[in-house]
Amino acid sequence: MEKYFIEIPESELLRIQQNIWDHEYVDAKLKTANQKCSIKVALRGNQLREHKKKSYHIIFDKPYLIYGQHEIHLNAEYNDPSLMRNKLSFDFFESIGVLAPHSIHILLYINNVCHGIYLKLESFDQFYLRNRNLPEGSIYYATNYDANFSLYTPEKKLKLTLEDGYTKKYDFQKDSSLKRLLIVINTFPKEEFIDEIINILDVEKYLMWLAGVVCTQNFDGFIHNYALYHNSKTGLFEITPWDYDGTWGRDLHGRPLEHDYIPIEGYNTLTARLLACPKYRVLYGEFLHQILQTQFTVQVQKPLIEKIHHSIRPYIHKDPNLKNELETFDGEQEYILRFIRARNKYLVSKLDSLIKL
Structure with a gap:
């Protein structure tokens, strides 16, 4: 497992760890087996900031790019006792043809103190x-739960602006297409919506993403935990997953989540409008059927789970938050496999009724 060494003045480290809701970046140095560079570092996440083991966002300063990445x-x-749910999810999405960030586990040292096992994610x-030779295009992050493709917040309050819940990560040619997408979703009558949505959304890729969220059962994934590209x-929007630790049978707090908690239709306004169209409902059912036969199975996922588990296990004792949790960690393999069996069976049982509605 690769080691990452961050060197940061103790006073600065103490400041960002105590002022957890600040979004200020501090200067630091990063050293790996092959690189030495200057970086800017800050805490990341929402409720994650309150945990003893913090998550970090790193921006490369000098050099500006490392292996083609700036962040x-x-x-x-x-909250994930397996440490693998995020990676397992992103690898799963990639396997079904959905854009997803690359990830790898590392050991993180800060000022020569081991902070444990971390998952390194590339920025979207x-x-x-x-890096993937994809066309340029604007990128929007679903920053909070208001990113539900609706005119209203989850609390049923009218949004102040259409783009509430989104942050533009990258602006390509002063793009304003997100507003157009939201207008089509929320104001076009059924027939006009069906005719127009294909001109602004890659519907097939969206439905494939939907199948991935439904399989992995990320409750927040429908209104948060995604980015739009x-x-x-093509002139079309595509969607990618983000923050998938609350999956594969557990919620974002690490608590057990029943295999039938999320219905086969999923959630959010865009999903509801698409699945109200018979041809898209059938297409979604076909995608889901294929995935349940070929990807979301114990036979396919078990060796992948074992590989990730075996790559992490020798380093559990180095993580101060996990060194006494080896039995729990080992039990997560079977826990995830039980979820896959039960979730697959549940979704298969709902396929016929999905297509007939």
């Missing part, structure tokens, strides 16, 4: 696109 995220995975930004070549 990375170091996730503590504090313009460099992500360039407006492909300048």
